Structures are given as C-alpha cells and as structure tokens.
Amino acid sequence: MAEQDLLVECIARLGYRFRNQALLRQAVVHSSYAFERGGGKLRRNNERLEFLGDAVLDLAVGALLYELHPRMREGDLSRHRAALVNESHLALMAREIGLDAFILLGRGEKKSGGNTKPSILAGAFEAVIGAVYLDGGCEAAQQMLRKLFLPWLEGTPALEHTDAKSTLQELLQERYGEAPAYHLEGEEGPSHDKIFSSVVIFRGEILGRGKAGSKKEAEQAAAAAALAKM
Structure with a gap:
C-alpha cells in the first residue's frame, strides 16, 4: 500500500481530521526510515513530536x-x-488503534519486527498526540485522549491492575503462598534502543512473556500477559 493510502487510512482510524496532513505523516516516520532516505535531520522523523506528545x-x-x-x-x-x-500501556493503545500498521520503518528495523517493539509503538503514539496538538490545539488533543483513555479511566477495576507485577504476586501468594520469579530471556537492538524479553515463571511453568524497552517494563508486560491468561 502506498504511503499516501496508509496516511488516509490512519486518519480515518484516529477519528480526527488533520488540517495539515504533513504533521501526521511526520508522526509515523521512525528515525530509521528517515535515515535510510537521507533525511537524518530531526524535522524529518517523529522524535520531536514524540517529546511534545509526552x-x-x-x-x-x-x-x-x-x-x-x-x-x-x-x-x-x-x-x-x-x-x-x-x-507498555501506550504500546497497547497504539495496537488498539492499529497504529502499528502505519509506522514507516527502515528496512533493517522492519526486518527485526520494529512495528511490534513497545518503544517504537509508544513513541509513535506520543508523536501522533503531539501532531494533533500542533494541528488542532489543546482542546482537540484533550478530546481525542478522552475518547481513547476513557475506557481505562472510568471505574477502578482497570486502574487497579496497572501494576501487573504486584497484582500477580498478590494473587499467587493468596492462592498458593508463593511468589513468581522473573527471568530475562534475551535482549536485542542497538545500545540506545534495546528491547528486553522477560518471562514470569511459577512452579516451573512459564505464565507469561513480555517485551519492552527496559527490564522492569518487560517484567510488567510478562505479568500482564500472565494475568490475562488467568
């Protein structure tokens, strides 16, 4: 699918009409894509928009x-x-709106599954929010975020499980009187953008796996996967 077609579909999924579509396109351009096309300058990738969106x-x-x-x-x-x-949570939300299909990656990053990496997904999500803010102002960004985050904010159940490691440990301690263990399975990527893979194990069984840009976040993701199964 051509880049322009991807852009049109992305706009439809976001439910926000950009006046300046170039902002949205910049929001989905990863630095690896810009670099391979001779556009290493910051204005040609989504890093500055990511900073603003954060x-x-x-x-x-x-x-x-x-x-x-x-x-x-x-x-x-x-x-x-x-x-x-x-x-971890922003990466989840990026997947929910299908943003992973629209991120423009360099050949090497695409080959290594860059559109599944939490750091890239979360960064693109933040960049899109930054683009909405620049295009439509604070009110437009707040309205969009209200729509996206409301299911996670109404009532306490969703909030109570945001610390997946604590929730999983409490559950297993209550049921079996034992705590789970976490092990680092591996790491990949350059030193400035590493992705860590962790597993949570209980009584010799792998309960869940997770990937993230830090060991702690990878463990949280593994615990969340375990909770989803349970």
Missing part, C-alpha cells in the same frame, strides 16, 4: 484522572497516571 499526555491524562476520580489522593493520582502513560 508532555501533552501527562497533562491530559492527569486532568482526566482529577476530573473522574474526585476522591483519589495525590499519590494515587500520580501512580495511576504513571501506569497509564508508561511504555
């Missing part, structure tokens, strides 16, 4: 938590916001 996410998700949970204390608000905007 800031917009923190503000918008914090405001939504404050609005929807008026009795939640400051520490809990901070903890839940951190869980909702971390790499």
Whole structure:
C-alpha cells in the first residue's frame, strides 16, 4: 500500500481530521526510515513530536484522572497516571488503534519486527498526540485522549491492575503462598534502543512473556500477559 493510502487510512482510524496532513505523516516516520532516505535531520522523523506528545499526555491524562476520580489522593493520582502513560500501556493503545500498521520503518528495523517493539509503538503514539496538538490545539488533543483513555479511566477495576507485577504476586501468594520469579530471556537492538524479553515463571511453568524497552517494563508486560491468561 502506498504511503499516501496508509496516511488516509490512519486518519480515518484516529477519528480526527488533520488540517495539515504533513504533521501526521511526520508522526509515523521512525528515525530509521528517515535515515535510510537521507533525511537524518530531526524535522524529518517523529522524535520531536514524540517529546511534545509526552508532555501533552501527562497533562491530559492527569486532568482526566482529577476530573473522574474526585476522591483519589495525590499519590494515587500520580501512580495511576504513571501506569497509564508508561511504555507498555501506550504500546497497547497504539495496537488498539492499529497504529502499528502505519509506522514507516527502515528496512533493517522492519526486518527485526520494529512495528511490534513497545518503544517504537509508544513513541509513535506520543508523536501522533503531539501532531494533533500542533494541528488542532489543546482542546482537540484533550478530546481525542478522552475518547481513547476513557475506557481505562472510568471505574477502578482497570486502574487497579496497572501494576501487573504486584497484582500477580498478590494473587499467587493468596492462592498458593508463593511468589513468581522473573527471568530475562534475551535482549536485542542497538545500545540506545534495546528491547528486553522477560518471562514470569511459577512452579516451573512459564505464565507469561513480555517485551519492552527496559527490564522492569518487560517484567510488567510478562505479568500482564500472565494475568490475562488467568
């Protein structure tokens, strides 16, 4: 599918009409793609938009938590916001809107499964939010994020399971009186963009696997996979 066709489909899935479609295209251009085409300058990939989108996410998700949970204390608000905007969760949300199909990657990154890497998915998601902010302003970005995050913010059940490792340990301790163990299966990618693979094991059985840009996030992803099975 041609890049322009990908862009049109991506716009339809986001449910937001860009005035400047070049912003959306930049949001899905990974640095590896820009580099291979002689466009190593920052303005030609999504890294600056990712930086902006990260800031917009923190503000918008914090405001939504404050609005929807008026009795939640400051520490809990901070903890839940951190869980909702971390790499693993943003990668999950990127997959939910089908963003993984639209990220433009270099040949090497594509061959190594770059569109499945949490760091790349989360970065593209943040970049798209940054693009919406620049194109439509704060209100447009907040409306889009409200729509995307509302299922995770209404009621407490979704929030209670954002720390998957703690939840899994509590569950196994309660049922069997034992805690699970985590093992690093491997790592891949360059030193500045490594992807770690972890497994969670209980009584010799692998309960779940996870990948992320840090060992801690990979363990969280493995625990989340285990919880999903259970």
